Every structure is written in structure tokens, then in C-alpha cells.
Amino acid sequence: MRSTDLLSxxxxxxxxxxxxxxxxxxxxxxxVRASRTPGGSRRFARSDIRRLSFVMLLxxxxxxxxxxxxxxxxxxxxxAPRAADWRRVSAGMRDRLDQRIAELARTRDMxxxxxxxxxxxxxxxxxxxxxxxxxxxxxxxQYVLRGRF
Amino acid sequence: MRSTDLLSxxxxxxxxxxxxxxxxxxxxxxxVRASRTPGGSRRFARSDIRRLSFVMLLxxxxxxxxxxxxxxxxxxxxxAPRAADWRRVSAGMRDRLDQRIAELARTRDMxxxxxxxxxxxxxxxxxxxxxxxxxxxxxxxQYVLRGRF
DNA sequence: CTAGAGTCTCAAGTTCACTTGAGATCAAGG
DNA sequence: CCTTGATCTCAAGTGAACTTGAGACTCTAG
Numbered sequence: 001m002r003s004t005d006l007l008s009x010x011x012x013x014x015x016x017x018x019x020x021x022x023x024x025x026x027x028x029x030x031x032v033r034a035s036r037t038p039g040g041s042r043r044f045a046r047s048d049i050r051r052l053s054f055v056m057l058l059x060x061x062x063x064x065x066x067x068x069x070x071x072x073x074x075x076x077x078x079x080a081p082r083a084a085d086w087r088r089v090s091a092g093m094r095d096r097l098d099q100r101i102a103e104l105a106r107t108r109d110m111x112x113x114x115x116x117x118x119x120x121x122x123x124x125x126x127x128x129x130x131x132x133x134x135x136x137x138x139x140x141x142q143y144v145l146r147g148r149f
Numbered sequence: 150m151r152s153t154d155l156l157s158x159x160x161x162x163x164x165x166x167x168x169x170x171x172x173x174x175x176x177x178x179x180x181v182r183a184s185r186t187p188g189g190s191r192r193f194a195r196s197d198i199r200r201l202s203f204v205m206l207l208x209x210x211x212x213x214x215x216x217x218x219x220x221x222x223x224x225x226x227x228x229a230p231r232a233a234d235w236r237r238v239s240a241g242m243r244d245r246l247d248q249r250i251a252e253l254a255r256t257r258d259m260x261x262x263x264x265x266x267x268x269x270x271x272x273x274x275x276x277x278x279x280x281x282x283x284x285x286x287x288x289x290x291q292y293v294l295r296g297r298f
Numbered sequence: 299c300t301a302g303a304g305t306c307t308c309a310a311g312t313t314c315a316c317t318t319g320a321g322a323t324c325a326a327g328g
Numbered sequence: 329c330c331t332t333g334a335t336c337t338c339a340a341g342t343g344a345a346c347t348t349g350a351g352a353c354t355c356t357a358g
Contacts, residue, residue: 020305022346024306039305040305041305062211066344093260098257105250114239157334171316174317
């Protein structure tokens, strides 16, 4: 084991906490690309752990896999990302995170206000209308409006 | 129309932005309870709009319908909630919202730090381990770890 | 060399949160 | 009375994100 610094899918599973099938699924989604042994078993680079951890992090922010794919689009798949690559991607996330924090804080303040003044008219007051752009936007299937981070 | 202050499902749909089938679904979930006309059509109280708006709000925070059900559990279904009822429920949400904001802020700071120092070891550093309680918690099906707000 | 653990692929199942469809019924204007 | 639009119920379909199962192959310790 550890002849080179390549990892089996089981090792990656232990280090990330992701199940083995999930890692295969994520490879299929394009988040990582594993090389293969002559026999056909996947071998992952150490940097893939970082990649997968990042996927999990963005997921905890409420992003869908598709959004995560977009966010990580300019991390090179064919080689281990350099610090500069990570910096670029993470900086974008930082901005979105800031925005989301600000939005939640705004919502909290409005909640305080509505509760405090006793109006409670969530449907008419700013509290609900804060999301106007999103509701009823497209005509097609909407499905879940996830955390949207 | 508007003989009493009861609303048809279409009117509720227009005022909340929810589709008609979704409102029926939410009734089935127990978020609202509509009375019926002799003919069998649903009639909603005005306070049900507030209820549904609140559901949408919590959903935008990333809560699942089950979590929302739990959060709204002590809003009385059989009568229009009073200001005091809303205050109680909203106060609980306010706390969770505060916690979530703090958690996101912490994550942002750690992201800054990791990016800044160049370590980028999301898997070992505090950034990822921040969520330790959640990962690999139950042995059964986990499915999506949604926004978790 | 062999037993057992780990992997492989591919297909099908599952949960959540709805949406879509079919066919019947209700409600109100002309 | 008739038509048109809203509503009803019930069943089945959908998309996302995985999980589970079946059957075969690989790898490594003894």
C-alpha cells in the first residue's frame, strides 16, 4: 500500500466520509477523474480528496451538484489543481457566501421587525417579497427551491 | 365573491405564488387545514396565507418539509394563530437563523484562512471538520444533506 | 494457490417535493 | 339549461442525489 501516492476508492471513502458508490457517482458527474490499475480498479490522486471535500462543503451551503459543477468548472481535471486554482475558485465562493450571509441577516432583521410590530403580514411585507425575483420565474418545472445559498 | 373572508384555492394560489396542486399537497402535509363548501371545494382562512408564506420562508432557509412541520408544530391548526403563537414560532426560527449565520461566517473565515495560508487542506483542517457531528452519523440511508440551515 | 475482502459494471430502487394527467364534479354567466 | 372555467380525487410521472442488488473480477495475506 502507498507504493505511489495513489489511493483506492475505499481509502478515499474513509478519508472523505463519502460512501464508495457516492464516489463512483461523483466521478461520473465529473468532480474527479480516477486513473485505473491494469486490472481496472480506480486509483485516485491525493488532490481528489480535496476536490471531494470541496464538493461536500459547497453542498452544505445548499448548492446543487449542477451549481457545484459550474463553480468548480475552471479547476483543471487533468492535473492536480495548484494553490492559485483553488484561490480563484474559493474567492468566488467567498463572495457568494458573503451575499448569502447578508441575505440571511436581512431576513432575520425583518423577521424581528414583523414579529416585534405585530403585523405578521409575511405575504405583503418585505419579508416575503424579498424573494420576488425567484418565485414564478420560469414557466416550466420548478421543483425544489433549494437553500440556494 | 368574498361573501365571507374565506378564499378559494385559486385565490390562495395567486396570493402566495404557490401552484394549486402544491397547496393541496401542503394541506395533505398538514401545514393548513381547509374547510369545504357543500359542493366539496376547499375554502381557506386568510391566516392560511400567512402559514403558507411561512412555509416558503423556511424552505428558502433550506429546511425540509419535515423540519418545517416540526418547527410549526405548536401553531394551532384548528384556529387562526394569534400574534403570540407566531411570536413563539418565529423566535425559535430566529435562534436557528442566528446560529446558521454564525456558522456560515465561521466557514467563510476559515475559507479565507485556508486560502490565505495556502494550506488548502480542507480535509484535515477545521474547515471540513466543522461538520463532524453530521457526517456518518446514522448508519441508515442518508440521502441529501440539504442546506441544513 | 486459494480464500476472503475489496472492486467492478449495470440496472433498478428510494426519498423528497412536487407536477402532470385522466376523468368527474362544481359554480356562475348568458 | 347550457357551457365554460375552476375544482375535485386518485394515480402515476419527474428530477435530483444517491443507495441497493446481482453477478463477475481483482488483489492480497496466509
